[in-house]
Amino acid sequence: MMKTAEWICTKCGVTNRKLVVPAASEVLDKCVTCHAKHRVVESPRPVRWDAAALK
Ligand SMILES: [Zn+2]
Structure with a gap:
């Protein structure tokens, strides 16, 4: 399962x-x-991950 x-x-x-x-x-x-690239890191909270825009 994904x-x-x-x-x-x-x-x-x-x-x-x-x-x-x-x-x-x-x-x-x-x-x-908007097609901005992000690095998305799993968070301790369920489902919602933390995103940071790539420069
Ligand atoms: Zn966007």
């Missing part, structure tokens, strides 16, 4: 979701709306 990384874009505030393998704790993703 798990869902849900993260908030730091540029436009939209919620993004990405399916990742269960072992993943960090993933690179791109905002669906």
